[in-house]
Amino acid sequence: MNPLLELLVSLLIVLGSIFVLVGSVGLIKLPDLMSRLHAPTKATTLGLGGVLLASMLYFLGTSGELSIHELLITLFLFITAPVTAHFIAKAHMHKQQQLRKQLPPTGSGKGWSTYDQPDQEADDGSNN
């Protein structure tokens, strides 16, 4: 495959893996869970994105045809990563009840959903 592409691939690989590494480093370096949460959700996803892109280009180079699989994975990750982060955050808040005081007010009548019942239950169906 042509050297330019090869260079690109290598670059992407290196960059990607650096980001992956950074994400994990953040996991140990940062002080508390909420800030740790930032590291993997961002860095790792992007790092992985880089690696995926690399492999895409690589196979484009070797087999000539564009392999779009990797895009799919990236797509998956970009959809899921925020959800994961969201959930972990919620679970964390739930576990650390004392956080409740530090949180800013919602501004509306209801509190944060992790702690406060939304008023949906009222009109719900019977037990089955």
Next chain:
Amino acid sequence: MIHYALLFGFCAVCVSLLVNLWRVVLGPTLMDRVLAVDTMVINAIALIILVGIYQSTTIYFESALLFAMFGFISTVAFCRFVLRGDVIE
């Protein structure tokens, strides 16, 4: 050239995997462990992709895909367990 890049990649990913393990074992809180495991999955995917490039084969793609999907599911399941106890309600 790619070979060296890959080598670097392997090392980086492996180190981060070990780091994750470190988190899993140390914690301190439960959610830290969950987070670490989630990251571990993502890093594992990276590893698979690298291996794929290394062996220049695409058959590992599905594995990576499923890893991505199932990593998500299991993390969510863990969180739901912590949040609600009942995973499916």
Next chain:
Amino acid sequence: MLTMELLVATTIGTLTTAAIYLLQRARTFPVILGLALLSYATNVFLFAMGRLTINAPPLISADASRYTDPLPQALVLTAIVISFGMTAVIVVMALRAWLESGNDHVDLESQPNIDEGDGE
């Protein structure tokens, strides 16, 4: 030197060790975890019976020169599925046992001695 065979063998060894240790715990849940580990161990073991090969998946294609032994893989697949079913059942069984007896100890207390009247 570090070889794949060594890694796999030690892996199997470790998994088995952990599995057996957990199997002998007093509560159902650790025992079930032990069973899960044991099934990993046996699956990997069974897989290893076809010897190890790298980058030679049993997918027939023109440019592939060699293939790994597909049979053990098929066997392991079956084994995985079966052990999955088994695990599911034992989990639920343990759950039901817990719900019924409020006790998840694996041991049964042996029945008390019965006063046997006139030697009967």
Next chain:
Amino acid sequence: MSHWIILPILLPAITAPLLALAVRHDIVLARTFSLASSLLMLMLALFLLSQASDGTILKYHLGNWPAPFGIVLALDRLSAMMLLLNALLGLLVLLYAMGGWDKRGLHFHPMFQFLLMGINGAFLTGDLFNLFVFFEVLLIASYGLMVHGGGALRLRSGVQYVVINLIGSSIFLIAVGLIYSVTGTLNMADLALKVAAVQPGDQALLHTGALLLLLVFCIKAALVPVQFWLPATYANAPAPIAALFAIMTKVGAYAIIRVYTLIFGASAGAESWIAGSWLVPAALVTLALGAMGVLAARSLGQLVSFAVIMSMGTLLTAVGLFTPQSMSAALYYLLHSTLAAGAMFLVVDLVVQRRAQHGDLLQPAPSFAQISLIGGCFFVAAIAMTGMPPLSGFIAKLQILNSVRHADAAVWIWALLLTGSLLSILGFARAGSLLFWKSTAVNGELKPGRRSGTLPLVALGLVFGSLLLLTIFAGPVNHYLEQTAAQLFAPQGYIDAVLATEGVR
């Protein structure tokens, strides 16, 4: 080409899903289907027996692949006999269960049919790994049935049963893996050839695999030191299931007979007859333990369970000698003890149902309904279990004693067998006189027990009937069994039949 051989597996495999699919809400329909299928199975088994009785070995290349590569079913005299036994016991137990047991939980009938299917498969298959699969099928069905109806004690002993068997399955896999790793094949007939030709350097692995496999079968057959699961399981299982379990221990015995005559039999070179030297001592200890257990038991169920252990000890002692005479004697005893144990467990259930809160505990309790009738049933069943005349047990005992005469351990076997039966006679006599005689002297009130119709009694009667037939026609049966043993000890026929590739793609 004839598809008869696959049918014993296919029939329940189709009935069961239908039961789960269509008629799971309608107990009557479910019963009808289940019963019909079991009846068909019985006829099928009879037909197959007639096919196999002339010594021909029918085989069935699944997927039409030649022998060592595809899975092969093979039907010889032994398999045919076991099929018949299974079909018969299955039918009768089913009849009994229709007395109300099948309504105490969901999905009794599908799981029951699946259980029969698994057992049939184990009897028919000629492939080691396929044997594993069918073991799992029958095991998981038995798990489901074992805890049918619930109850704390039943559930907890069920958990024990499952755990032990799961460990057993893992060992099974390891053993199969080892055998494959040196022979490179799974087909039993092919193994019989390959085992003889294995490199000397690999023998250790092969031997290990072979003996681990033996251990697995011994778990199923409840041999010391892996008999522990049996008493709790059988004593706490639903009676009809316990009755059917009587044949599950025999599956283990069957596997031992099959594998260690065919694969590790005369032709296995360095690995010939490796089972016997381990089997006989273990079996003798089992026999002794079982007999003592019968005496020590504190509940009727426990007592019968130990009687089963004892019978397995007896059976495998005779098997373990691996001589044609002892084998045919063992097979006769196998037939007898299966039916006898089945009958005994049914009787236990009849007692439990009537004794209400006292269950089957061996303690004085007020007299209960139909005490004389049930007592009579108990007496007959006990005669069968303890091997007293006039039922087949006595003949079986005579045959075994007669056939082991020339073994090295003959004196031991005789002594243990006879003392064992004395102990069991004592145990059963005590239990019987307590439950059915002493109860008449105890006054007090019983909670209303479960009422069951006459169907259970009919089923029990039929079991007794088959025992009687087995006794009366001991001559012809034994003739068949001698041929069976002969066939087992000349495995070449089996091997040639299975490996023959005519008519395969």
Next chain:
Amino acid sequence: MSAAKDNRTLAQRWLPHPLMTLAMVVLWMFLQNSFTIDGLIMGLLLGVLIPIITSGFWPDRPAIRSHRKALSFLMLVAWDVVVSNIVVARLILFRRASTLRTRWVSVPLELESPEAIALLSSTITMTPGTVSADISADGRNLLVHCLDAPDAEDAVLQMKRRYEARIKEIFQ
């Protein structure tokens, strides 16, 4: 399969979400990794089938007003993601943890459709130094955790302007 409501037109019944169908076909092509006729046929088949199966889970169809805006928004986010990563990387590597000014902020929402809110929160999570942690019980506020925000107000404003406004345009 799905709970059939009779007030649906034929088109709605057989093509509940045309957009999704399209997406499915494209996705199928992705997976196939190569273009063949029968692949396309199969893709179309699934593309029709799957939406029908899953339509039960899409009680209300999200209405995307302008696809152009959506596209540009995606571009923006993609760029921000890259940037944010570099930013975060720097924070992680070169800032001592103690000097980080982490804080919680509460973002009031004008968006109303769940899809929009979800999109916003995902965007926030993927972009510089912010993770959307929770939503208020009445769904009117978003709880965001900032890794390093000197000024809360500013951060909130940032988010509202840069993303919420655009998303609003897309959906309403």
Next chain:
Amino acid sequence: MNLALIVILPFLGAVLPSLMIRVGRNASAIATASITLLTLALLLTHVPAVLRGEIPAISWQWLPALGLNVSFYLDGLGLLFAGLILGIGLLITIYARFYLAKKDPMGTFYSYLLLFQGAMVGIVLSDNILLLLIFWELTSLSSFLLIGYWRHLPEGRQGARMALVVTGGGGLALIAGMLLLGQAAGSYELQQILQQRELIQSSPLYLPALLLILIGCFTKSAQFPFHFWLPHAMAAPTPVSAYLHSATMVKAGVFLMARLWPVMSGTDAWFYLLVTTGLVTMVIGSFIALFKDDLKGLLAFSTVSHLGLMTLLLGLSTPMAAVAAVFHILNHATFKASLFMNAGIIDHETGTRDIKRLGGLLMLMPISATLAMVTAASMAGLAPFNGFLSKELMLEAAFHAEWAGNPWLIALLATFAALLSVAYSFRYIVHVFFGRRRDLDSHPHDPPAGMWLPPALLALLVVLIGLFPETMAGQLVRVAAGAVTGGQLPEFHLALWHGLTPALGLSLLATIGGLLLLANYARVRHWWQAGPHPEAKILFDGGQQLLITGCQRLVMGIHNGSLQRYIAALLAAALVLGVAAFFSSNYSSGQRPLLPAGPAMVVPWLLLIGCTLAAVVFHRQRFVSLMIIGVNGLIVSLGFVYLSAPDLALTQISVEVVTVILMLLALYFLPKQTPRAASILPRMRGVVLALGGGIGVGALSWAVMTRDFSTLSGYYLEQAKPGGGGNNVVNVILVDFRGFDTFGEIIVLGIAALAIVALLDGALRGRIHKSLENWQADEPTSADRHPLIMVVATRLMLPMALMVGAYIFLRGHNMPGGGFIAGLVVSIALIMQYMASGFGWAARQVKVDYHAMIGIGVLIAAATGIASMVLDHPFLTSKTEYVALPLIGKVGLASAMAFDTGVFLTVVGAVMLALAALSRMGHRLAHLPVNRRPMDINPRASNATPRQEKR
């Protein structure tokens, strides 16, 4: 033919009384009597022939391989016994009719009686010793039933059990003995055995055989030291005692000794065993009898002593002694049966059998008294009654015999025993019928004729035989004795008066001595009571209890219900077996070139090891360890990827996730922590076993992986494409080569799901549910059940996931994937949806009957197989059709695809069914309603709510 009938008839008839009892007690009795009578008649038809010396015989084959035949023959001995059995049986039947009380279930009694009769006749007629064994044990069983007839009496139950254990045990010994005998003689046919004297006696098996057989005989015939069961058998109704325990069953042992006399007798072993036992039994029996206050007890011990007498006679091994034995069998049967019935009458009339409370009954019940006196005199051996004759013969024989060169010992002891028997016989008469009348609450008088006639008849026989022995019994005794000795007989003449023989002297001595003894009874008794009386029953029960408790200690000690121990035993067994096997046969290390391991695998390996250890360390925090084990699965599948097993990797990871979710669902209800194990010892045991097992398995795998081997996989690789129509060999193996395994596998899954449903459904109904009503989650739960973000995300992902599933399914045959994995992917996609918006809601959106799905799946899989059967190929024969579709071109449709569909459906059905059941249960227990909306928070709904403006 009718010879067999003689045996079979009682068995067949045994049901009759139980049926007739519905008609009435008389009917039942008559039925029994008529059956007995008929049988007796059949027997009598043979009498002339037998007396002529012919031996009618009959034989069918039963189990030729074993030498077990149904063969009977009737010779003198058989005739004598059969006659006694049936004749006395008839009398007993009549007697019992009047003896049994209203409340006693008469039908069963007669049934048992007939069973016994049949068994007994079987013993004496059978020509095959194995057949004889069967009847032998049958007598034990039927006597067990008869002794325990009054089931409410503890004495009855215990006596019955004792009798069963002793005689049954003896029977077991007899089995062994007979088998040895048969081996020695080379046949189990009695008549042939009886020809083999030299062969048998020269065989090394002779002594063991003799010993075992004699154990059988002695137990049955209550010889010392096995005599103790007989007195306790007296708990039975008197007719039974009279019948079984005096006249017939207890004679079975004697009969067998007589039967085998021709081949077994004549050796020293035989002589000393029998003579000694006989003498001791005689003396002890008669001695104890003297001091028994219970009438039946007295008679029982006297029976013991008389049996001893017969044993002695047979032991002497001289033809004349044999004659005496035979004659005494006859006599004893007559007078003892009569005496028992008499005792029964007394009991029946006075309500007691205690001699001390009886006396002076002569006037009150003259008939009974007369009968008693006649028969008792005969028992004492007084002229002119038959007892005298046989006693004379006995003393004669004893006088000539010598024991270990000691000429007078036998005679002395025999006389002493005779003396004692005189004493107790007279005690029976004097203390019961004469002397002062004790005050009894009842007013005894002679019973109805039906009750005293049977004994009367016997008493008549006693007298007649006594007066005219030759005419009455001579012929019978000759043939019988001839049968015993096997032909040659000395000239003898049965008569009261043989002149002044030493025997006469001895018997005079005995009579006088006996009377003197009785005269000083009080003093003797006083002396007796001073001495110790070892009570056999206490010893027996003690021994039995000891045995039982011993067994309980041992067995229940082992089976203490501890699964941990069971598992340990199993693992230890595996370990021992494995090690023994490995090191007992030769092994050489392999030469396979090994693969170098790059960092890409070393680190995952480290991870795996680390996680495994962590899982063990954290195993008490269940959630954590579960999570970590999840990671293990992940890494294992990573390894599969690397080691070129993509299918395995996919399966492993999918199964992994489902399993974890399942366990989480269960863990919701289970405790979240495991308490620390109490004792250190089991933990140590665990560690040791764990290390052993781990090292063992690891080493084995190492040994395997380092050596080459040849496998049949080459075939699969060749055939996969042409034969199986697929490139993914693993998948082709799964659905084609070894499709049958997969068939079984999906069935396992199906069953698992069914079992789970059954289990959980059971938990939601009945007793348990009540206890679960007030169940509480043990951890606090957060507020919103169905977070908005998740719901939206899954809406987006579900179609994608389904698409991926479809993709993986379709390509499975050629690339990694297939029905199973696709099934798991799809079910996980669904699970995701369910996690997001709850099972209840989701299930309402997509209504699928997962039961049906499983069923259909299995059926489809089966159907594909059957389809091939229709095409006359074996089950599951695959077929790849290439059909041309418009504008698509050729498309390969492998039947394997259909099979895979079955797999797919089953998997989805099973997984979803199981999870559905679990989550349903969660609902029920947590008392949570099913949500109407997919998500709890609805921004639109809360639109209106006023909000204060920020800034």
